[in-house]
Amino acid sequence: KIIINYLQPTLNKIIRMHWTKYQKEQKIFDILVHKYYTENYQGENFRGRKVKIIHTLYFKDRKKRDLSNYGQKMMDDSLVREGIIDDDCSSIIIGETIRIKYDKSNPRTETQILGA
Numbered sequence: 837k838i839i840i841n842y843l844q845p846t847l848n849k850i851i852r853m854h855w856t857k858y859q860k861e862q863k864i865f866d867i868l869v870h871k872y873y874t875e876n877y878q879g880e881n882f883r884g885r886k887v888k889i890i891h892t893l894y895f896k897d898r899k900k901r902d903l904s905n906y907g908q909k910m911m912d913d914s915l916v917r918e919g920i921i922d923d924d925c926s927s928i929i930i931g932e933t934i935r936i937k938y939d940k941s942n943p944r945t946e947t948q949i950l951g952a
Contacts, residue, residue, distance in 0.1 A: 838877060838915075838947045840868040843893055846905045862910050869914035882921045886952040888931040889915075894939040894946070906934050911947055920949065 845853070845861060853861070891908045895901070912924035912932075922928050930952050 838869060838872050838920075838949075839944060840865070840872055841942070841944045842868055843895070843943055843945055844906070844908060844910045846902075847907055847909075848905055850909070862913060865910040865914040866917055869911070869918050873918050873920065880949075880951070881919070882949055882951060883919065884922060886928055886930050887921055888933075888950045888952050889929055890933045890935065890948040890950070892935040892937055892946040892948075894937050894942065894944045896938075896940050896943045898938050901936055903934055903936060906936065908932070908934065908945070908947070911945060915947070915949070 842864060844850075844865065850858060850861075889908075889912070891906075891911060893906055909924075912929065915921045916924050
């Protein structure tokens with residue numbers, strides 16, 4: 837499991853972002869995934885394998901959220917850049933689940949990768 841103390845902007849916000857702002861947001865994910873991976877990650881490397889990914893997003897409030905607005909494009913791209921998975925295409929990531937939960941004191945993104 838990879839845990840970062842950051843949440844990706846919603847897809848609605850991403851599609852309206854200037855490309856430089858998007859690159860800055862992506863860089864944050866890249867840095868956080870790299871830091872967690874090099875300092876804490878004890879799991880497998882999934883290069884050369886098909887995977888299923890479960891993203892659990894912990895928000896600080898219980899506000900209703902549109903689940904389809906929380907696709908984890910930035911996290912998936914960071915997993916590829918870090919070399920944890922080969923690609924984020926549908927022939928590699930054969931299933932992806934988004935879960936939304938609540939943790940007032942520790943909003944975060946937890947990503948679990950399972951070999952398929």
